[in-house]
Structures are given as C-alpha cells and as structure tokens.
Amino acid sequence: MITQTVKPAAGDTAARIAALNRGDRVFHVVLAQQFDRERIEQLCRLAEMVRRVAATRHGTQFLNTLLSYRRAMLYFIQPSTRTFLSFTAACQVLGMPYNSVRERSTSSEIKGESEDDTVRVLSQYFHLIIIRHPAEGMAERTAHLLNEMPRTIPVINGGSGKDQHPTQALLDVYTLFRCFAPQRDEHVDPEYGGNPFAGRTVAFVGDLQRGRTVRSLAYLLCRYPGVRLLFISPPQLQIGDDILEYVRRHDIEYELGDDLRARVGDCDAIYMTRLQDEWDVAGESKSIDYNRYALTWDMAKDFKPDLAILHPLPRRHELDQRLDALPQAKYWEQVRNGMWMRAALIAFIFNVDNAIRDHFHSYYAY
Amino acid sequence: MITQTVKPAAGDTAARIAALNRGDRVFHVVLAQQFDRERIEQLCRLAEMVRRVAATRHGTQFLNTLLSYRRAMLYFIQPSTRTFLSFTAACQVLGMPYNSVRERSTSSEIKGESEDDTVRVLSQYFHLIIIRHPAEGMAERTAHLLNEMPRTIPVINGGSGKDQHPTQALLDVYTLFRCFAPQRDEHVDPEYGGNPFAGRTVAFVGDLQRGRTVRSLAYLLCRYPGVRLLFISPPQLQIGDDILEYVRRHDIEYELGDDLRARVGDCDAIYMTRLQDEWDVAGESKSIDYNRYALTWDMAKDFKPDLAILHPLPRRHELDQRLDALPQAKYWEQVRNGMWMRAALIAFIFNVDNAIRDHFHSYYAY
C-alpha cells in the first residue's frame, strides 16, 4: 500500500479556497472556512425543507427522483460507520445511487497503484467523490487532482486527518439553529437566519486538540458576533492556537478552562467530545483524569431549561446515558440532522436545491 | 469490541410478546411464537401474491415502488451470506433502499461505543433494523431499546444466538404449505389456510440441539393439530426439553429417534440439518458418526412420491447432491421462498400489504 504524506496546500486560507473552486465548474467542499453566513443559512434552510418534505410519502418520492441520474463514490479509507451511513442515507434520500471503497488493502488491483490514480479512475465512474481519509489535506489534494482532469467532478471532505470535518460542522450549526431559533409551524418557510447565537454561551468540552469536529465548528461559529466560546479541556488537550488566533481575529469572546462543573449553569449549549486516544503516540492520554470532563447526572440540576447538549458520538463515559431522557439531550436529533444537512449539501452541489424549494413552496408554505 | 451478555427477557412467552408490541406503534418480529395460525397464513398468502406479481415485468415494477420511501438497516454482526442476501433481495423486490453493518470491528468510530448506542444511532437513519447477532436475546433487547426512543422503528430478528430464527420458520412453513397444498391456478387467490398438515409426518434430522431453525419451525408447526413430529438425531444433540414441553402442551404427537433409514418411508417431509460444530466448546461433535444422519441416494427408493425434502442450507455431506435432481428436493425452492416470505413480512410491517392484494386482484384474480 502506498500512502503519501499529503501536506495541506500552502498559502493562506483565502488563497486556498479561491484555488479550490476556480471558475464555476464544480463546487468542492473541503474546508469549514469556505462557508460564510449566507451559505450556512441557505444550507440550514434547505436541510429543514428536505426534512419537512421527507415527512410525507409523497414528498419522499419526489426527493427520491432528484438525483437518480448521478452516482456518488464514498471513498472512505479511514474506518467510519456513522459518517458513512449518514452520507449513504443522504444519497438515498435524494435517490442517488452510490458505491464505496472502504479499504485500500482489499484490492490487489489497487496494490501498487498510486492513490492519485485511484482517484482518477473513480472520477470516470462517478459524479461525486465523498472522501474520508487519515491523511491531513487529502480532500484538498483530491479536489486539485479532479480539477486537472478533463471531466471534473466535485469532492466532499467527509473528514480528513485531525484537521477538518466541514459537514459535521454544518450539521452542528444546523442543530444549534434548531435549538436557538426553533420554528413551530412546519408549513412555513424555515427562517434560519439572523443571529440567534448572539449572547449565547457554547462550551466545547473534552479532547479539543484532536477533535476535528470542534475545530470545524469553531470556524463556523466565528461567523456569529456575540457568541461566547468556552473551551474546557485537560490543559494538555486544549484547542489549537490556530483556532484561538482565528477566534480572536473575528472578535469572538472566548475563555479557556478545565472545570466543567463550575460552568455548566452558564452554558446555552455544551458540545461534549470523547478522548481521541487512537491518535496517541505514546499513550500520553493515560495520565489524564477524563472523568473531570464528563457530563454527569448530578450536574443536570444546574442545566438551563433550554440548554442544548450535543455530542458528535460515539460517546464513552463522558456523557451519562441517564441524560438521554432529558429534553436538553439533542445528540440523537443531531445524528439525524446530519442526514438532512448532507442531503441538502449534495442537492446544492448538483443544483437541484431550487427544485426542493419549489416543491416545498407548492405543497407546504403559504 | 464490546459484546454484552444479553439475556432473554424474563417472564413467560406471552408476557414477552405482549411487552414487545405495546400499543400499535410498530410491529417487531422477534419470536416465532408471535405468529398464530391466522397471521402465518396471511403471510403465506401474501408471499404467494408477491411471487406471482413479481412474475411479470409490470408487476415487478409495481412492487419496486412500494417501499422506495423507507430505508432498511441490516445489522448483521454474526457472519451470514445466505440470510443477508435473502433479506436484501426482499428489500430490492419492494424497492426499499438498505444499507448494512457487517462487522463491529471495521469501525474505529464504533470502537468504545456501547452496542445500545449503535442501535440508537441506526434508528436515526433508517426505518427498519434487521438484526442478526451471536448474542441470544439481542433482537428482543433491540426492540425494547427502540421502544424507548421518541422515534420508534421496527426490528426483525434475522437470527440471534442459538435460540430463534423466526423468518426462517415462516419460509419453511410457506414451503411446506406449497408442498402439502399445491395450487395449480396462478390466477386464483392463493388459499393457504385450512390444515394440510393434519396427518402428515414431518421429520427433523441432525443437530437438533443447536439448530435454531428447527426450534423456530417446531413452534410454528404446533399451530397445526394432527401433525406428527419426528426428531431424529444423535442422542447428545437431541431437541431441547423446552421445545418438547411446548409440543406436549399443544397436544402434538411426537417421537424421538436416531434411525433415519428406518423411518424415511414414513415421512411426508424431511427437514435435514448440518452438524453445527461451530458451537462446539471442546470438540464434542468429533465423536459423533454424523453419517448416520445423512440422507443418501440409496434411501430414495423408500421416499413417498410427494415427500418434501427441506434443508436450511448450507449442506455438507448429510444431503447427497444426487438427490437434487429428484422432484422431492425442495431446498432450492425453499431458498427462493425465503425471499418472497421476507418481502411479504416487510410489506406487512409497513402496511403496504393491502396494496399488494389490490394489485393482485386487479390483474390476476377473478
């Protein structure tokens, strides 16, 4: 097996984003920073419409026809079940056939082939590549490889390296929007917009250094002035300086800490994460008392009534199962939101988002 | 990998069944004992209609639209190809998209997650979980877990532990119905009903202790007074006392034996099974002369003309390949019946069985 050490592209983020989507051939989704507030909210509204349209049999059958003429490849070299199933369910919602490659080693044909060639071959059969890969920057590299092919197709980053997981960040923001700006009437145009994040305290708890979902979500929340970020973690696993620098640059108020219990009552949202010890090089996590970064049953008495508890899952012991029964537990809904958001994103990439809006307005809105 | 020791629910069977399907939210298929005679025959008639409707291109395309708006998850942790493909083919017959998890160990995400959480996550993406699992009682536990979620979805037991395999039992009964009460006119409403089992001798042969298909089928046959059951096996692999107790309680005539050759001529159906030595703890099967429990070519001269030979497959040497050419060999049809019965069951669970009946009557029956 050939694994290349793929480095993130050089240059600042703005230059990298500009280089990705040159002209208007295709829209690659690689970095959370690609999404400005307008795009985020457009996608949240679209996700909400997909959800509501899918609530009826008639609507589901409409969605099922939307992308039956395109095919997706899930190139998931890094083991994953949750994200994989979320994307496949999103494809199924849109009636988009897909196939997958889950392991490089299963194929003797692939053995001895460069990963670049694998991507080139895949681009011949499919109209979209969704990539999940252990190498940082691999999604970005793939986008550039595809841009060089005569027949360019879009790529979606389904998580690469320790760096980025932009679709998780989108679904997290969508979940927060639904919590902070709930909409009661299912028949009215969803109005995710404005800034319901202003004045809200969002705490990130746990292994913030290696949790790429936290990193990607922090980028998106910086679009919302007035939000306050709390980073609560063991000192050796605090959030990266690059993120803090980004947060400061956007004038977002933040605080570092390591005492979850003391701050629980201040939070409007708590984003729990597990210890990512699979990235340990020399067992360095073993010395950490991770119990101090667990949300426990006895903390529930301090919860705000409309607190939103999120978790990208899987959970271990940092999130007490007894909390599942509370209205503040939003992590199962968060899972499901991933499916709707990914369907919305794919619909957007293939320019069928207008068809969804039209359908929604014809049948539901007034 | 976390494997829990899941115990079957406490309480008698009636209480367990009542606990499973409370209210009328969803219909979980967990135990063979859930199926009374009326339900069995309703499903056999429905399976027969699916088969006949699927015989035309027009009918197949009708079926293909039925469940395109639902998605199934095949959570098949215990290795299986045959049952897996049977269920996927059934989903395809109904146009129902599906996905699968075949191994817990393939996913680093899942590592460290409780299996309960896995089930909870799956319930967010899918509308049906079909579970096959090495742990006894896991399907039942899953049904209860799902009943506790705000969005309950049904579960089908695709084989769990050594205990139960209810869909195999349903397809076996369907196969026997087709043998004992064959219907010549494909255009007439299938009339599986009555009691064609009365006065018939059904022999179970082989490893009856560990063959869960035998256990499940025995439960169903007890619905038919007048059937005679023969359990022919090595003494140390005889059918469990719990089954015999059930048989007696239902006033079904039965006999234990170990001489297949002597009884072949008495049988109306012979249900062959292989030696399930993968359950051996200390190689205890090695001392058994399993050849004595094989159906051989030279026995064919004693077969009744309308004998039905069944086998849940895979076979080894206990069923001579030369018998395949005889009209008494029903095991390939039995395989195919599994697809029709599972399609019927899924259609029933999602309340599209009436649509199938309507279609059948409009086009075929008079």
Add this chain to the structure above:
Amino acid sequence: MITQTVKPAAGDTAARIAALNRGDRVFHVVLAQQFDRERIEQLCRLAEMVRRVAATRHGTQFLNTLLSYRRAMLYFIQPSTRTFLSFTAACQVLGMPYNSVRERSTSSEIKGESEDDTVRVLSQYFHLIIIRHPAEGMAERTAHLLNEMPRTIPVINGGSGKDQHPTQALLDVYTLFRCFAPQRDEHVDPEYGGNPFAGRTVAFVGDLQRGRTVRSLAYLLCRYPGVRLLFISPPQLQIGDDILEYVRRHDIEYELGDDLRARVGDCDAIYMTRLQDEWDVAGESKSIDYNRYALTWDMAKDFKPDLAILHPLPRRHELDQRLDALPQAKYWEQVRNGMWMRAALIAFIFNVDNAIRDHFHSYYAY
C-alpha cells in the same frame, strides 16, 4: 474454505462455445472467442448509444428504468476494485439493483459449503451472476451449473484465472474503434463497423504471459484482417503459444520483440501492461529489468499524432504520469468505456438493447 481445481472444459473452443449457450434460454459470456465481428460491432454501437443517451438527464432517467425489474449478483472472489466498480456502475446506469459477495471467508454459513452450492443458492435470488474468480475456467463451470438448474440465469465472466477477461477485451476494442474511427456528430447513428483496424499496428507491451486482458483482446483483434500485432515483452514473459497459434490460424501478421523504444514510432496503438508479479511462484520476476518495457516521457517525440495509448490499469512505473496530459493518452477514457460497454452487454443479455436503440433514434438520430 473449499476451493476446487476447476479445469477448463475439454474439447475445442467451438465445441465449448456451442455447449455453453444451448437452445436460446440465456446468453452466457465466458470466452472472448464467443464474439464474432458482427456481435462485437453491435455491442460497440450499443455502448456508444448508451454513452450518448446518458449524456442528458432525460436519457439517464430513461436508462435508469430499463432493468429495475432484474437483480445482479457480483460474485467477486478474486480481489478487484476497478472491474467491480465498473460493473456496478454499469448496473446503476441501467437501474439494475445488485448485491455482491466479495470474500468466501466472511461467511460462516458458507464455510463447509461447496462453491457449486453457493452458485445454486445465488441463482435463486438473482437474475444474473457476474463472476470474478482466481480459478481458471470457473465462469465456464458456473454457466454449466446454471444450465442444469430448472431456473437458468446468465453468467458473465468478470475475469477468471490467468485465462480470460472477455469484457475487458470488448471495452478495449470499443476504445480502439473510437480512436481509429472517431465519429464527430453525436446525433448520428454510431457506425462502428467496417475495418478501421486494417493497416494498423497494435503493440502489446509488458507481461504478456500472465496478462489475461492481452490474451482476450488478441482473440478479438484476430477478427480484423490486416491488423498487425507486435508483442513486446521480456523473453520469459512472452505471449502464450496458444495465442500465437490462434493468430497464425487467422492469418494475422505478428512480430515478437523486446525493444519498445525502437518500435514506438511504428505503432498506431500501444497497449501497456504492468508486471503481474502476484502470480510469481518463486520470485522469478525479480530478475527482469522491467524498465525496458516502460513508456517514458522521452519517447513521446516519436509518437504518431493519432497514436492511442491504452492500459488496463493499475499502472506502476511502466507508464509515465506525464504522458497523461497528451492527447494520445486514452486510458482514462478506456476506464469509462468499460462502464458503457458493460452496460451495453447487460442490456443485450436481457433483450433491452432494442429499447435503447429506439430511444436513441427517437431523440438523437435523424
């Protein structure tokens, strides 16, 4: 795991072909030699129509309905990703549901089962078996097994042993047709026919002894009088005598050599292959200087302007990546052609080729 030593059927090729497709029940695709010139060109024209129809959303949706009422099984026991994805994409183009078995060892059910029984079981659930297998002759054996079942379904050889890979040969010929007889007007009936191969020099380069794609393509090219074949390889890896005998019998001019550099300028097509060292028994390839059989950047100055470079992929170092940018590089198109040709072949097998022709003529041709 039981692996049988399956021998190719006895008898000459004509007898083998005649034995395969007796009566007109089903059309098995097992050997490249089954395809005469008329059939090859019919399939090339059909592949071209599929490609053009699939270029519009409307056309794709038409194709998507064609085989929604049939199901394919990809029984791919020999590891493969490229051919697997090509066939699945072809199925998706035609809207044909499929499933796959990729490893015999994943299934405890299958353990202890003969591979013949596995095929028999698969034939109960599916309408087509596409088989890829390490054992030479396995596709042929499967065809005969299926012919013996009451419900016969067709088989397609997706590569078996070192012997044959007929669908690869078909896509290679299709690619050469598109290079040698390009057609500019997408709206006119594709006219692959005649003999654009006459007077053309096609070089096969590399490991010709063990490259089954070369063997299968050589059979097809012998249908075209006037083509010249160059076999350029290390002496110990030259093309088999059986192929040379076949070539001579068809009065095709050929030449054996080992100096690629000297002959590059004479070629109208160069078919590169990698060293197939996975078939080595005792590392015999290690002594070969395979660099002498590589197409390098400095050779490009000698290329004919309309040279076609093909490669069945994966490539290693025998084909310089910098050549990708040249118009002579046809190997990515060749990958894509595989999808169209396989879709055409499956459409032909299920007698929906006329529907494609009708659609094409109604919408595109004049």
